[in-house]
Amino acid sequence: MIALRDVTARKGRFALEGVSVSLAEGEYGVVIGPAGSGKTTMLEVIAGLLAPSAGTVQLGGADARRLAPEDRQLSLVYQHAYLFPHLSVRENVAYGAADARTLREVEERLDVGAYYSRDVLGLSGGERQIVALARALARRPRLLLLDEPFSALDPRRRTLVRREVRQLHRDWGLTTLQVTHDFAEAGMLGDRAILLDAGRVLQQGTPAEVFRRPASPYVAEFLGAENVFGGVAREVGDVSPDWVEGDPAQYAHGHRAFAFETDGLTLYAVGDFAAGAGHAVIRAEEITISRDHVHDSARNRFSGRVTEVQAVGALTRVTLDVRGVPLVAALTTRSALELRLEPGLAVVASFKAMAVHLC
Amino acid sequence: MRHRGTQALLSVVAALMASLLLLFLAAPILRLVTEGGSAGLARLGSDAELRRSLLLTGFTATAATALGVLGGTPLAWALARKRFPGRAVLSALLDLPLLIPHPVAGIALLLLLGRESAVGGAALDLGLRIVGTPFGIVAAMLFVSAPLFVSGAREAFAKVDARYEGVARTLGDSPWRVFRRVTLPLASRGLLASAVVMWARAVSEFGAIVILTYNPKVASVLSYDRFTSYGLQEALPVAAVLALLALVPLTLLRALRTDDSQSRGTG
Numbered sequence: 001m002i003a004l005r006d007v008t009a010r011k012g013r014f015a016l017e018g019v020s021v022s023l024a025e026g027e028y029g030v031v032i033g034p035a036g037s038g039k040t041t042m043l044e045v046i047a048g049l050l051a052p053s054a055g056t057v058q059l060g061g062a063d064a065r066r067l068a069p070e071d072r073q074l075s076l077v078y079q080h081a082y083l084f085p086h087l088s089v090r091e092n093v094a095y096g097a098a099d100a101r102t103l104r105e106v107e108e109r110l111d112v113g114a115y116y117s118r119d120v121l122g123l124s125g126g127e128r129q130i131v132a133l134a135r136a137l138a139r140r141p142r143l144l145l146l147d148e149p150f151s152a153l154d155p156r157r158r159t160l161v162r163r164e165v166r167q168l169h170r171d172w173g174l175t176t177l178q179v180t181h182d183f184a185e186a187g188m189l190g191d192r193a194i195l196l197d198a199g200r201v202l203q204q205g206t207p208a209e210v211f212r213r214p215a216s217p218y219v220a221e222f223l224g225a226e227n228v229f230g231g232v233a234r235e236v237g238d239v240s241p242d243w244v245e246g247d248p249a250q251y252a253h254g255h256r257a258f259a260f261e262t263d264g265l266t267l268y269a270v271g272d273f274a275a276g277a278g279h280a281v282i283r284a285e286e287i288t289i290s291r292d293h294v295h296d297s298a299r300n301r302f303s304g305r306v307t308e309v310q311a312v313g314a315l316t317r318v319t320l321d322v323r324g325v326p327l328v329a330a331l332t333t334r335s336a337l338e339l340r341l342e343p344g345l346a347v348v349a350s351f352k353a354m355a356v357h358l359c
Numbered sequence: 360m361r362h363r364g365t366q367a368l369l370s371v372v373a374a375l376m377a378s379l380l381l382l383f384l385a386a387p388i389l390r391l392v393t394e395g396g397s398a399g400l401a402r403l404g405s406d407a408e409l410r411r412s413l414l415l416t417g418f419t420a421t422a423a424t425a426l427g428v429l430g431g432t433p434l435a436w437a438l439a440r441k442r443f444p445g446r447a448v449l450s451a452l453l454d455l456p457l458l459i460p461h462p463v464a465g466i467a468l469l470l471l472l473g474r475e476s477a478v479g480g481a482a483l484d485l486g487l488r489i490v491g492t493p494f495g496i497v498a499a500m501l502f503v504s505a506p507l508f509v510s511g512a513r514e515a516f517a518k519v520d521a522r523y524e525g526v527a528r529t530l531g532d533s534p535w536r537v538f539r540r541v542t543l544p545l546a547s548r549g550l551l552a553s554a555v556v557m558w559a560r561a562v563s564e565f566g567a568i569v570i571l572t573y574n575p576k577v578a579s580v581l582s583y584d585r586f587t588s589y590g591l592q593e594a595l596p597v598a599a600v601l602a603l604l605a606l607v608p609l610t611l612l613r614a615l616r617t618d619d620s621q622s623r624g625t626g
Binding site for chain 2 (some may be wrong): 044047048049069076080082095196224
């Protein structure tokens with residue numbers, strides 16, 4: 001549906017540099033990136049509001065350069081809604097409506113009728129975003145471009161509206177590309193995640209791939225992985241129960257076993273990686289903590305001491321000192337309480353070889 | 360302590376300078392209106408030439424403003440929205456009529472539109488005499504006041520966030536339809552205010568008009584004529600009426616700016 005090839009575009013201080021991105025018909029794509037990374041610029045290029053200085057943009061297989069924004073069968077919702085202040089709320093929603101039936105359906109599903117008696121300028125930021133969303137959907141586009149459309153909504157409404165948009169996306173067979181800096185939202189909504197930084201695509205794939213298999217230490221840290229270690233990986237044979245070097249056994253799908261040396265620790269990893277200098281990434285959620293050594297399937301097991309316990313609601317982040325290497329584990333606050341974790345306590349951290357991603 | 364004393368002294372001097380300037384600007388107008396205002400208003404009933412002159416002024420200024428708005432609106436939009444070669448030169452060119460002395464503007468227009476010129480000659484062939492007719496007045500008013508409209512309208516268009524237009528395009532509107540449904544309504548207050556400024560400037564024009572069309576006389580030329588022919592006492596009521604009429608656009612502008620500031624905060 002969308003295919004950007006080596007697109008370069010500039011708008012003020014925001015720029016895209018040789019960006020290649022694709023999204024299939026009916027997919028829900030999520031663009032993640034820090035402020036100023038070019039996320040909105042990318043949407044404007046796709047919408048035809050900004051002409052790329054190089055590269056090609058294809059929509060539905062056709063060269064989009066020949067298509068004016070109004071002929072691209074898409075709708076764009078900006079973070080700041082951009083409701084027309086000289087029109088009523090209803091006139092805004094109906095502005096580009098495909099037909100009365102679609103308009104009614106959108107009004108009902110997003111419950112925007114509740115705002116019709118209000119003045120546009122009197123709506124809150126969240127209400128404006130809902131009205132802008134309704135206005136975009138009432139056009140019944142084939143492609144929906146959303147620039148942080150839920151950012152001003154309160155948590156309850158965000159959940160409801162997000163669910164409704166996802167449902168509309170399915171019901172109408174829309175192709176949707178949404179910009180967000182909320183990683184959880186990306187995981188929840190997206191069929192495809194595109195990570196953008198400084199105008200370049202760092203990685204794209206399914207959210208699971210991008211989050212579990214970050215392409216670089218930078219991506220890992222950007223996505224919130226707290227355990228990123230530099231070191232050297234060497235291939236080993238996986239002869240259970242011991243790891244034997246010099247026997248690089250091949251596994252299905254190209255997965256192989258590796259030993260990764262970092263600051264005196266050896267981490268075991270399984271995956272389709274390359275040997276040599278690089279980084280190991282372990283998500284905090286993948287690490288379990290026990291007070292004693294237990295026999296389980298985890299190949300990586302380290303003794304250490306708790307240095308910090310930080311409870312954030314139902315989640316607790318525990319930092320361990322493992323032979324001078326800090327290791328962060330995330331566990332439920334209930335588990336942390338049951339284990340009576342506190343600084344200085346000796347514990348065992350364990351994680352599976354498959355939880356170690358080498359990049 | 361000494362520093363605080365200097366600050367206080369500077370504040371007093373600044374306030375004094377500002378008050379003096381304000382007094383200098385307001386005093387002549389106040390004096391003119393108090394001395395000749397009532398007589399001028401009374402003259403409106405008895406002085407047919409004054410009535411004709413005021414009507415002519417209003418009509419020609421309105422015609423010049425209409426032409427300025429018609430031509431100036433697309434020009435202002437292009438200057439606000441488009442980047443093209445020669446844009447800076449065009450902007451400077453538009454400021455030029457505001458900077459040159461207005462009798463000089465009158466002479467330049469006479470050279471272009473006079474019967475000896477190509478344009479003036481061609482117009483004459485078509486039966487249209489410009490110099491010495493209301494057309495000459497409109498031309499002089501247009502020349503000196505249109506840049507004010509273009510400048511104000513350009514600012515009004517620039518204030519409209521281009522993303523409103525972008526959203527409208529993605530909602531299915533062609534550029535023309537976006538201009539009509541979004542850009543124009545959002546810029547309308549600024550455009551109207553600019554048109555009022557242009558109209559007011561056209562009404563007050565003298566230097567270029569007096570060279571292009573002395574007769575029939577617009578109000579500014581009539582007050583000058585009365586002054587040179589009959590002296591201050593005869594010129595006073597005409598001048599006072601003109602000063603009072605200036606309150607109309609001034610009030611309109613104040614109202615537009617108040618509304619504009621109240622309707623901000625969109626986005």
